[in-house]
Amino acid sequence: MNIVVCVKYVPDTQAERTFNASDNTTDRVNVDGLLSELDEYAVEEALKIVEAGEGVVTVVTVGPAQASDALKKALQMGADKAVHVIDDAIHGSDALATSLVLAKAIEKVGMPDLVLTGMSSTDGIMGVVPTMLAERLGLPAVTFASDLTVGADSVTARRDGDAASQTIEAALPALVSVTDQINEPRYPSFKGIMAAKKKPVETWGLADLGLSADEVGLDAAWTKVTAFEARPPRQQGTIVKDEGDGGGKLASFLAERKFI
Secondary structure: OEEEEEOOEEEOOOOOOOEOOOOOOEOOOOOOEEEOHHHHHHHHHHHHHHHOOOOEEEEEEEOOHHHHHHHHHHHHHOOOEEEEEOOHHHOOOOHHHHHHHHHHHHHHHOOOOEEEEEOOOOOOOOOOHHHHHHHHHOOOEEEEEOEEEEOOOEEEEEEEOOOOEEEEEEEOOEEEEEOOOOOOOOOOOHHHHHHHOOOOEEEEOOHHHOOOHHHOOHHHOOOOOOOOOOOOOOOOOOOOOOOOOHHHHHHHHHHHOOOO
16 A cells, blocks of 8 residues: 655644744744654554555655654654655745645655645644545545554444544545544654664655745745734742631732633
């Protein structure tokens, strides 16, 4: 089975994240980054599917030079090859443009049997790109899968909601986004780390995908950040001594701030 996994290089959630002062876009260069944690579940699921039978796992990312670290991690986990779409004109792209670039990259790779993604990225937390990507590729979208069974010509997924679970079936080829409940991503072994150094990584620009600069980037984005400011430092809390009226003081405190 031929599987493509879309992954994203994101700022480390433990790092000090900020925006670029020049254009109010997320700073992805001057901050520590890594493979989005939610995308690791998609990579792991692809590897499990292939290991249960046979096939090839290709990982695709769109991002700056540092995004190669996300591909490296996926290759170390066991993916077979990778594609890095990098172009200065992509900077500032929104979800619509990102889905366009990913779709063109997947078409250039060759339409796979299955496209896997995480349920969202850990920086944007939007979760709309998988569905947009499926629409552009003309594939059925099976999103937020907590369990996945892949057959010869179809996929069956379980989607767990707050009150009930749904079972969704779609014919292959299809796109599936997975949640963090679907598996436990593996850690790269020493053998996997060494093997990753020899695996092919292709680098493509917009021209390679038949796209022009005016179709992507900040100028083509439907939404923009107009202003930002640093979060103020945390203030010391108020200590209330309970002299028999602590409950009332707590209730008043919450009521003043419209919590109750």
